[in-house]
Amino acid sequence: MDSKKRIIDGIEISLREPDITHYKWIGRDEEMRFLLASWLQIDKEDLPMTPVLVGDPGNGKTTLACASAQEFNQPAYLMNCTSDMRPEDLIVTPVISSGNQIKYRGSPLVSAVINGGVCVLDEANRMNEKCWASLAPLLDDRRYVESVIAGVKIKAHSDFRFVATMNDDPSTYTIPGYIESRLKPVIEVEPPSGEVLRAIVKANVPYASEDLIESVIQHMLKDEDAFLSRSFSIRDAIEVTRYAVRLSRKGEDYQKSFEYIMKTGSESL
Ligand SMILES: Nc1ncnc2c1ncn2[C@@H]1O[C@H](COP(=O)(O)OP(=O)(O)OP(=O)(O)O)[C@@H](O)[C@H]1O
Ligand SMILES: [Mg+2]
Structure with missing residues (x-):
């Protein structure tokens, strides 16, 4: 199957390549074990969890997320969040192709959802509430995202995994309660010895x-x-x-x- 394109309900969506990452996580095995444990699927009735890494800037959250994806033997799709992001940027955006046709381009998040792999939603608390709302069904047992722009509902691959990272930089938004309750476990990335x-x-x-x-x-x-x-x-x-x-x-x-x-x-x- 072409991992760069997928037809869903008759709509073709082009997908991103995963990020090539060679992150090495040094010395802090416990934090990685806690993250990897949350991604396990224990039973066919069970679903992986959707964790969040929190901690001060520059102490290794993004590195831990990407190194853990490697350890989990899944590609990492890094999605960097910004305050002016719209829900479609997070899921599927329309682009005009050379023949003046509309094409649909999947975000790194949607590429991980469709192909299977780890989406690292980096600096997630820079996103506004509208973006979070579009993620709610993906982060609970429904495991799908809906693209209003392309008019399709996209079910997550069984190998799809998710991790968000956040720090409490002043440029961030408060996370809505219904999202906070889905982002579990909360793993603190502490300064090392x-x-x-x-x-x-x-x-x-x-x-x-x-x-x-x-x-x-x-x-x-x-x-x-x-x-x-x-x-x-x-x-x-x-x-x-x-x-x-x-x-x-x-x-x-x-x-x-x-x-x-x-x-x-x-x-x-
Ligand atoms: N355990 C570790 N092993 C190897 N490198 C590490 C480790 N922890 C942090 N680093 C290095 O520290 C630097 C900062 O890490 P990183 O960017 O992951 O921090 P962050 O918590 O995501 O920061 P921010 O909140 O600013 O995004 C990187 O160069 C990374 O390689
Ligand atoms: Mg980071």
Whole structure:
């Protein structure tokens, strides 16, 4: 079967390719086990769950979702949510083809629904209520989405799995209660221990010398309480290391990296 196109109720819908991801999840097995457990189907009467990963920015939610899809042996379809998204962007959008005909294009979410695979609904709480409403039947035991634009009801493949990620950035909306009750389990992605942080930075900046990584980590963990109380993230630690490597190459003091990376843009405006 052509995985790029599918005819549903006589309407042809073109589909997306899954994202090519080579994410490696380091050191925090429990969070991955909790996510993988939620995707299991225990019995033919049973249905997979629809979990959400929550946590501060830059601590690994998207990475965990994609690495878990790999571990689950399913392709990952990453759908990045924005505040101006419309329900059709989330499901099926019409496009005008060269012959002035209307064609229907499935979103990454619908491509996972039809082909089977994991939809990672990333930054999901940036979407407004209208978008959530269109997802309600997919997130309960009905397991379908309806495209008002194409006039079709699309049933989910048995290998379809779902995970949303969210953080409480100020640019987000409140999740409606009927959706919150469907997004279960809620898995918290916490900041890692110093040891795990060291391993993650090494894996993400493999060209940095051991010494440089060690001094970056030492510096960041000088105040381990600040790290655990979330005043900086894994992404910050990786960025500090990447910039420190560059500064050293230019003969500059690599310690300046902390100052330049940890300062926020808006602080300086
Ligand atoms: N356990 C881990 N193993 C490997 N890399 C990790 C791990 N946790 C985080 N990272 C790395 O940290 C960086 C930030 O992770 P990620 O983008 O997944 O965070 P996030 O929580 O989704 O952030 P945001 O809320 O801003 O979207 C990435 O470069 C990722 O590779
Ligand atoms: Mg993310």
